[in-house]
Amino acid sequence: MYASRGYPSTPLPVDPQPSRITLVASEHETTVATITVGFDTSEGLHVDTLFAEQANALRDAGHAICEFTTLAVDSAVRSRRVLASLFHSAYIYAHRVMDFDSLLIEVNPRHVSYYQRMLGFEVIGPQRFNTRVNAPAVLLCLDFAHAREKIARFGGRPEFARNERSLYPDFFSSSEEAGILSRLKPMHFNAAGSSRCFQSPCLLQA
16 A cells, blocks of 8 residues: 555565554455554654654653554455544554553654544644654644543444544443453553563454
8 A cells, every 4th residue: 555655565574473463354354454553662663763752751751652553444344443443442542451551653744634523632842854764754742641632532423423524433331341441451461460461462353
């Protein structure tokens, strides 16, 4: 998807990366969407390349930050529900399982208003040129507390989509989220009960 739009792209690494996990949405064993969740470690995040000042300000304020990258949805099956389900799954993993509280993403300037309107992101970094994808980028931040409140109010309630101009009515319901959470948590708690365990990353199918 990225290469078709003229952006440099690389395949997923063969060997697992301890601080990253890629979630895959599939239909009849065909991949239709992906998103990668990156967790902040001593090695930092991709966003540090252009926006270290903003990322460090969040760290210094006590926030646990993560990033979503390489979001792609097959144009043949593009839909609000697929995007919402994939984003909600990544949110569950990053926030509810791993206990991160702030999400950073780099987006093309022309997509900024979409993420603001549909998910509640805020701009925290100016436009800069990202040599990794050979395109301009703006840094956005989402407080997971905002997403959690929206999910509680609108998740699994598509009838609210007409008045609630966001993706949240297409998210999973609270009961569906609880079911996903109950399946994910046992996989990533270490013996001491810490959720910040970066061992045994895996590929999930949504």
